[in-house]
Amino acid sequence: MMSLFKVLLSVLILQSPDAGSLKDQIREDKSPVEIKAKKLKIENKNRKATFSEDVIAVRSDMKMTCNQLTAYYTENGNVDRFECTGNVVLKKGEKNATSDKALYDNAKSLVTMTGNPYYSDGDNRFWGEIVEYDLDRDEVNVKNIKAVIKIKDGGDKK
Amino acid sequence: MKKSLTAILLFCLLSALLSCNGKSAPNERIRGKNRIELEDIKMKEFRDGEPVSELRASYLSLDRDSSELLASGGNLVYNIKSGKFSDRLDIGFIKGSYNLVSGKMHMLPKKGLLLENNISLFSGEIECNLTDGFVKAYETVRIGGSNFEFEGNGFSGNIREQTFVFDEGIKARIFR
Numbered sequence: 001m002m003s004l005f006k007v008l009l010s011v012l013i014l015q016s017p018d019a020g021s022l023k024d025q026i027r028e029d030k031s032p033v034e035i036k037a038k039k040l041k042i043e044n045k046n047r048k049a050t051f052s053e054d055v056i057a058v059r060s061d062m063k064m065t066c067n068q069l070t071a072y073y074t075e076n077g078n079v080d081r082f083e084c085t086g087n088v089v090l091k092k093g094e095k096n097a098t099s100d101k102a103l104y105d106n107a108k109s110l111v112t113m114t115g116n117p118y119y120s121d122g123d124n125r126f127w128g129e130i131v132e133y134d135l136d137r138d139e140v141n142v143k144n145i146k147a148v149i150k151i152k153d154g155g156d157k158k
Numbered sequence: 159m160k161k162s163l164t165a166i167l168l169f170c171l172l173s174a175l176l177s178c179n180g181k182s183a184p185n186e187r188i189r190g191k192n193r194i195e196l197e198d199i200k201m202k203e204f205r206d207g208e209p210v211s212e213l214r215a216s217y218l219s220l221d222r223d224s225s226e227l228l229a230s231g232g233n234l235v236y237n238i239k240s241g242k243f244s245d246r247l248d249i250g251f252i253k254g255s256y257n258l259v260s261g262k263m264h265m266l267p268k269k270g271l272l273l274e275n276n277i278s279l280f281s282g283e284i285e286c287n288l289t290d291g292f293v294k295a296y297e298t299v300r301i302g303g304s305n306f307e308f309e310g311n312g313f314s315g316n317i318r319e320q321t322f323v324f325d326e327g328i329k330a331r332i333f334r
Contacts, residue, residue, distance in 0.1 A: 028334075035330040040310055042301065044277060044320035049308060051328065071332065077276030077303030079332045106305075106334060 028136050029109065033059045033082075035069060047073050055084070057104075062092040062135060064102070064111075081105050088113065090133065094122045095140070097131055109135040117142075123150035192222040211236045225258040236288075247271055247317060261289030278302045279322075281313065291318030299324070305333040 038053035051069040058064075067086025073079045082104050090097040090111060100115025110132060113119075117131035119140055128142035201213045215232030230253040237246055250268035257263070263286050271279040282297035292314075299313040301322070308330045315322030 030334055032331040032333045035328075035332070037328050037330075038325070040308060040324040040328045040330070042308070042315075042322040044322070049330075051330070071306070071330075073277075073303055073306065075276075077306075079303065079306045082332070106332060109334070 027138075029060050031060050033057050033104075033106075035071075037069070047075070049073070057082075057084070059135070062090065064088065064090045064104075066102070079106055092133075092135070092138075095133075096120045097133060097140075099131065111135065124148065193219060194222070195219045209237065220258075227256040227258060229254050229256070256288070261287045263288055276304050286317060288317075291316040293317050293322075298327070307331045 035051055035055065035057045037051035037055040040049060040051050042049045049071045051071070052067065055066050055069045056063065057066075057069060064084060066084035066088045069082055069084050071079045071082040084102040084104070086100065088097075088099045088102045090102065090113070097111075097113055097117065097119045099113035099117040102111055102113045104111050113131040113133070114129070117128060119126040119128075119131045119133075119142060121140070125148045126140075126142045127146040128144050130141075130143040132141040132143075134140075196218045197216065199213070199215055199218050202209060203211045212235045213229070213232065214234075215229040217231060218227065218229045220227050229251070232251055232254075234249045234251065234254075235246065236249075249265065249271050252266045252268055254263060254265035264283065265286070266283045267281060269280065271281075279299065279301050281295040281299040284293060284295045286293035293316065295313040298309055298311055300307060300309040302308075308324070308328070310324030310326060310328035312326035313322065313324050
């Protein structure tokens, strides 16, 4: 009975005039990125801070791990981007992505993964040259894509 | 740095000479042969006509036997220049000691070290050497900018080279 109610409710939401509009899909997450690591080196002349050893960066339900994370800050003391290198793993819900390198644009909340990037969403798997993950839109773009999509009857389509 | 030490020594000698001529500052006392005490002082050091450092303190004493300078309730501003890089170190301190020979300094900062490009460093007692720039803290240190906070233990670094390392309990937050 409860599941029938949920289905009806979701149909009603989908039929509403504003449902699915782009504006609703963009949800700016203002929560900070929290980073933990074993070592941190700050080079103030070069305006960069390098975290290394067991690096974990978390923002809301997004978790990223890597060997080294370098945060770059401006003259005004504002971190505008950070770069993750070595065994980069990003997880957000059922979405997983791995690469050798990832650049995080702090203002746009956009992660650009390069160096053998791989992305999976549930049973669907994607490979490409670049994986761009827009965290606000929860939207992933893969350039020069190769994919394995799971279809309902259980077979894979490439 | 040698010039900085020379300036402090010259200042102290000048203070001693002034006192001999009966023109001593009202809050100056000389205890025994080798100790000078000063209250409410302001010292400025210039290099090639440019201000290099400025020290204000409510109390300052110099033990000439141990070359130990003690100061409390004050503020030290130090202009750092290294190649094209220049910055300003601003430390408000509760108390501090400085050895004129070794350059070693212990300081209990009031709020933190303020670097001019909106980067602040907050710590408990710090140990540093103004000659080679070495700095070390024994408690948790927090470095803050406009949209970030880094904190951790095991802090050491070099003020002159502007490099700092944490090797324990690191937590950082980057805001949008």
